[in-house]
């Protein structure tokens with residue numbers, strides 16, 4: 001499949017064109033990357049579509065903010081995860097959009113009152129790998145014995161507690177740090193909420209991870225160019241029958257032959273949006289079973305750099321697991337003295353109820369522990385609250401305890417050949433990612449045209 005915009009997103013597909021009278025009657029709900037990719041793919045086949053977007057901007061969970069001195073800072077997705085045969089990387093390459101690599105081993109890691117040596121960091125990685133191998137064995141055993149799913153945390157604890165000799169408290173702290181940054185940040189959920197059986201059920205794209213020093217929005221703008229997008233249209237009701245689909249927003253009603261729904265799982269879970277008739281039980285169960293995770297970001301702008309300029313990441317092994325453990329050195333990518341802190345899962349959710357000042361103070365406490373009390377105060381900051389965001393209610397989906405990959409399939413299934421579904425949570429191969437969302441949009445367009 002050619003994925004370059006010039007070659008056409010669907011250049012190698014062979015869709016049957018819709019009949020003439022249907023050509024302007026496809027509605028796409030949501031102008032995130034899935035909705036934009038679907039509309040673009042349809043547009044490239046001469047099928048006019050209208051996108052209805054609730055926000056006053058496009059991009060959804062890809063959003064480049066420029067309010068700090070016009071510096072492009074991504075509040076949603078940052079990385080292309082794996083560049084080999086990745087459609088997002090292909091788009092970036094074919095249009096000369098600049099990307100820079102993140103090497104996760106290039107980390108300045110603080111713990112136990114000092115910065116750790118390369119060997120000490122390596123030892124933590126190896127310890128995590130060992131525990132995960134033992135957890136994998138436990139998973140196989142449970143599967144063979146037909147036992148019910150449990151949380152990843154419970155399985156990890158069983159492995160950790162069975163170790164002889166026991167881990168020291170320092171080793172446990174290091175392991176908790178590794179579990180938090182390597183797993184809980186990636187899946188935006190506590191290990192206690194992840195399914196042992198399916199937490200890692202997705203395909204990794206090979207190759208390095210890269211990010212956009214000039215902002216992810218460049219990809220969004222590229223795909224959105226020339227599409228018919230109506231902003232500030234908050235969809236409230238979707239009524240469908242054998243003839244048509246009627247979508248009602250805060251501003252009016254739109255009729256179509258088919259609708260492509262790319263609403264985030266968090267929005268579907270919230271249930272503020274009415275489907276008439278209601279969605280099939282299978283899909284409702286999938287919406288309930290899958291988890292919607294939280295990953296929040298805090299950018300802090302400083303007058304000068306006081307950390308290792310060359311490090312890609314900074315880490316802090318803290319007493320309290322999951323609090324301000326991982327930072328991205330934005331200076332390395334943009335030469336601006338900015339740090340980006342991440343918090344995921346329950347702590348990521350908890351800080352949303354704090355004031356901005358409270359959040360910044362918490363971040364500064366960790367940085368002061370790492371770099372001393374004399375470090376400068378931030379001159380600017382950006383704080384995200386993805387869980388409270390009424391257009392996403394969370395950051396991205398995860399496999400919650402008890403959910404299965406069939407739930408993602410059920411979420412992706414069309415209803416009566418009228419309603420079609422796309423978006424990161426519907427992707428079986430690459431959920432929770434930009435490329436997964438993009439490909440789900442391309443695939444749903446093919447389904448609509450079939």
Ligand SMILES: Cc1cc2nc3c(=O)[nH]c(=O)nc-3n(C[C@H](O)[C@H](O)[C@H](O)COP(=O)(O)OP(=O)(O)OC[C@H]3O[C@@H](n4cnc5c(N)ncnc54)[C@H](O)[C@@H]3O)c2cc1C
Nearest residue numbers: 030032033034054060061077078079235391423424433434
């Ligand atoms: C903090 C954060 C960091 C991330 N980091 C990465 C990363 O580094 N790499 C990566 O690959 N992925 C990352 N992701 C995940 C990635 O951003 C998403 O998987 C992807 O952008 C989802 O695209 P989508 O089109 O499925 O959904 P969305 O982008 O959410 O699009 C859905 C659209 O529907 C709209 N909408 C919602 N409700 C309504 C309504 N009622 N009426 C009309 N419109 C509505 C929304 O406003 C939105 O525009 C991250 C996400 C977050 C939040």
